[in-house]
Amino acid sequence: MPVFLFLFLSWQLGNWQPPMKMLEFMFREVGIALVVAILITWSATYLIRYSARRHFFEKASSPFLILSLAIVNYSVAEALGGSGFVAAFVAGLLFDYLYRPSKDMRLIEESEHIAEFFSYLIWCLFGAYSYWQLQSMDLSWSKLVFALVAAILVRVIPVLFSLIVFNGLNFKEKFTLAWFGPRGLASIVFTLMVLDSADGLLNELATLTILTSVFIHGITTRPIANSFSKKGLAKRD
16 A cells, blocks of 8 residues: 555656666665564574573563564664665564464563554554644545545455465455455554655545545444354354
8 A cells, every 4th residue: 555655646746756766766675674674583583582591681571672673673774774664574573483483472472562552552643643634634535535445445455466375265255354454553653754744645645544444444344253253153053
């Protein structure tokens, strides 16, 4: 969705960049982020395991290790010209893969509580911002259509395409993963980061898209979940 939003705004605002130049910029940022995430996360995982075996840190402060790891990956990637968000995201996946085989899962479980707290905090900040944004927003049909297309189609089609190789899932299961899979938290973070520098149209479209996603996916959660529960009961019978 961020790529689609960027291309649309570049066309609307007259700042269209050649596709190859945009691809070069994207791959450079992603490449730097991947290298940073792999090097830092692998080193950090080794040091954490080494320190845990020798009791070099307090268990009470251990959940903040993962938070620090995300901050370090983000900061280093941004300083080197890469994408901090990609680095932090890849670092989380890599740490989960490298550390999960160990028997001590307390580090990951307690860190998840911290992550949930910050996600709730971000949602509260976005709620306050969206209320202020809606008061001054110049609503139009084109903006509403864009929000609907971005929330319903743009985020669903790529996930469906990526699930083609999973033959064990039927279409309904794949569509459910695509419908609920990509959540709007990343879009909220991106929007909050560029409030002072971004064009007003970008803020308005991001706000409308996220609010549309919250409403549509919120009201469809229970019907879709019930359809799977009824299916499970039918199989047991």
